[in-house]
Amino acid sequence: MDYINLLKNNDLKVTPQRLIIVKELDTKGHMSIDDLYIALHSAFPSISLATIYKNINVMINKLFIQEVKIPNEKSVYELAKEEHAHALCVKCNAIMDMNLDVSKFIRKAETLSNYSLSKSSVIFSGICPTCQMS
Amino acid sequence: MDYINLLKNNDLKVTPQRLIIVKELDTKGHMSIDDLYIALHSAFPSISLATIYKNINVMINKLFIQEVKIPNEKSVYELAKEEHAHALCVKCNAIMDMNLDVSKFIRKAETLSNYSLSKSSVIFSGICPTCQMS
């Protein structure tokens, strides 16, 4: 992925801090504010939490990252991508994306609710393969 | 619903404040901390926010109420019930419960993820019938 153009295309200045944020989100998949702070701190020992918050918010406003609210956990952030569902491990907090087609579900939900529904937030919780073995 | 026994069965003292909290949650369905504060304030003008928080937390620990984390909104709380999905109106914030059978979905998700999955958090967003008309 071209992190530089991702920022440029969204009219954001390309700074080393921002590059690391998007790279971390891209390679790790899901990170909390604290995760990002720790990750950036090794490259920029003087980084401020405010910088993390400011950048997360500006990127959310530019619509290329998204917040994922997780039951009983702190929110994590991910690069925007096709709508998908999440599997959460309640032991190790690993989060996995799943390309699950929710369109049937949405249509059923529309019938049940009479709402006109367009977006979904779907999180399943359980135990990941690794933790199942231990 | 027998609010008194709901509290007693969970080893909680039956107080007027708690009765109103569970009654509000039962009749309104979903309420935020602030909603509850406003609702209790009319009956108990001197009530403290701390009382709301303490009771919500103790009820969550007793497992008879649950937090619902909503994208772009503050969390709301509801009485625990059978697993269900939520429809959220992004205009007026109305939330509706839907008895949607997610078991097929969970099984598909287990196949895709190799996780062992047991719980789900499903929120669809759109426009409620009322707001569709205006």
Added chain:
DNA sequence: ATAATAAGGGAAAATTATTATCCTTAAATA
């Protein structure tokens, strides 16, 4: 019903999370 005990309520302090401000510095553009 009464006394003893445990727990709740309220006020405010303490913590934690998030945002704003100000100044310095770095990035973009001509």
Added chain:
DNA sequence: TATTTAAGGATAATAATTTTCCCTTATTAT
């Protein structure tokens, strides 16, 4: 390269949540 514009960092301010303290009240066991 000079100019402008916005970003980063430090810190203060604000907001949100949790905890502490003390007093009152409900519950339980006489």
